[in-house]
Amino acid sequence: MTETLILSRYRLATFLACQRRFQLRYLRRLPWPAVPLDARLETVRTRGEIFHRLLERHFLGLPVIAEAIEDVVARRWWSLFQSSGLQIPEGTAYPERTLTIPIGRHFLNGRFDLLVLHQRAAHIFDWKTGKPRSESDLRRDWQTRLYLALLAESGQALGHELDLDHIAITYWYVNDPAMPRTLRYSQAWHGQNWADIQELVGQIDVHLIQNEWPLTEDRAVCRQCAYQVYCDRQEAGSAAVTEAEESTEPELSLEPAMP
Numbered sequence: 001m002t003e004t005l006i007l008s009r010y011r012l013a014t015f016l017a018c019q020r021r022f023q024l025r026y027l028r029r030l031p032w033p034a035v036p037l038d039a040r041l042e043t044v045r046t047r048g049e050i051f052h053r054l055l056e057r058h059f060l061g062l063p064v065i066a067e068a069i070e071d072v073v074a075r076r077w078w079s080l081f082q083s084s085g086l087q088i089p090e091g092t093a094y095p096e097r098t099l100t101i102p103i104g105r106h107f108l109n110g111r112f113d114l115l116v117l118h119q120r121a122a123h124i125f126d127w128k129t130g131k132p133r134s135e136s137d138l139r140r141d142w143q144t145r146l147y148l149a150l151l152a153e154s155g156q157a158l159g160h161e162l163d164l165d166h167i168a169i170t171y172w173y174v175n176d177p178a179m180p181r182t183l184r185y186s187q188a189w190h191g192q193n194w195a196d197i198q199e200l201v202g203q204i205d206v207h208l209i210q211n212e213w214p215l216t217e218d219r220a221v222c223r224q225c226a227y228q229v230y231c232d233r234q235e236a237g238s239a240a241v242t243e244a245e246e247s248t249e250p251e252l253s254l255e256p257a258m259p
Contacts, residue, residue: 003027003208005106007201009142015204017221022204023213024227032226048129050074051174052096052113055081055127059095059114077129077174084177086170088125091118099150101157103201110143110150117158121166122151132176139183144169145193148185153194164190 005011005026015022024030051074058064069075097115100107114125124147138144151158151167167185207213215231216222222233 005204006100006109007103007106007204008109009146012146012197012200013142015200017218018216018225019207019213020215020231021221021225021227023207024230027208030227030230044129047071047074051077051129052127054078055113056095059093080174080177081172084172084180086172086177086180088114089116089118089121089123091116091121091123099154099157101150101153101155103153103198104205106201106204108146108150108153108197110147112147120161120163122158122162123167124148124151124169126169126171128171128173129175130173132173132179133171133181135181135183138171138181144183145197148183149190149193149197152185152190 011022011026014025025032050069050071054064054069054074064078066075066078069078094112094115094117096111096113098109098111099115100109102108112124113127116123116125126143126147133141147169148167151162152164155161164185164187169183169185171181173179173181215233219233222228222231225233228234
C-alpha cells in the first residue's frame with residue numbers, strides 16, 4: 001500500500017496504542033461505531049467548544065461580552081482567563097492556526113489554539129478545561145512533541161526559519177489558571193524528538209508495505225475501543241470514559257464519527 005497519510009497527534013498516538021485500530025480507522029476508514037454521549041460528557045464537550053471559540057474571538061480582536069455567555073461555567077472560565085494575568089509574548093497572534101508539513105511521503109498536521117510569531121521566535125498556547133497535568137507528563141505527550149517539531153521544521157510553511165531555542169508551548173488550565181505549564185524547545189531536544197518522529201513514521205511505512213496490523217497486547221486499550229467486535233475482543237469489556245478531552249480538533253479522545 002502506498003497511501004499518503006496526514007498524521008496528527010491522535011493518529012500517531014493511535015498507531016502506538018494499537019496498530020489494528022489505526023488500520024481500521026484511518027486506512028479502511030470504518031466508521032467509529034456511534035455511541036451517544038451521556039448528558040454530562042456532551043455538556044463537557046460543548047462547554048469546551050464554547051470556551052475555545054471565546055478565546056478565538058478574543059485573539060481575533062473581536063469583543064467578548066461576558067453577560068452574553070449563556071453557559072455559566074464557560075462564563076466563569078472566561079473570567080478566570082481575563083484575571084489570570086497570562087503573559088502573551090509580543091508578536092502577531094494567529095488563533096486556531098493549522099500547520100502541515102511533509103515528512104517522507106506523508107504529512108504531519110497540527111492545529112494550534114493560538115500561535116504567536118515574532119521574528120525568529122514562536123510560542124504556542126493551548127487552552128485546557130480538563131484535569132491539569134504536570135510539565136514532565138506534558139513533555140512526553142504527543143501533542144507537545146508534534147507541535148514543537150512542526151514549528152521547528154516549518155521553514156517555508158511559515159515564511160521564515162525559526163530559532164529552535166526560541167520556540168515554546170504553554171498549556172493554560174482553567175482549573176489551575178495561575179500556573180500555566182510552559183515548555184521551551186531547544187536544538188538538542190529537537191534532534192532527538194525529530195529522529196523519534198521520523199522513526200515512528202518509518203514504522204508506519206513498514207506496516208503499509210507489509211500490510212500487517214497486529215492487535216495491541218494491552219487489553220486495557222481494548223476496553224475503550226468501539227472496534228472490539230472487529231477484533232473479537234469483546235471479552236475485554238468496556239470502561240466508562242471519566243474525562244472528556246476538551247480539544248476542538250476533529251478527532252477527540254472520545255473518537256467521534258470520522259470527519
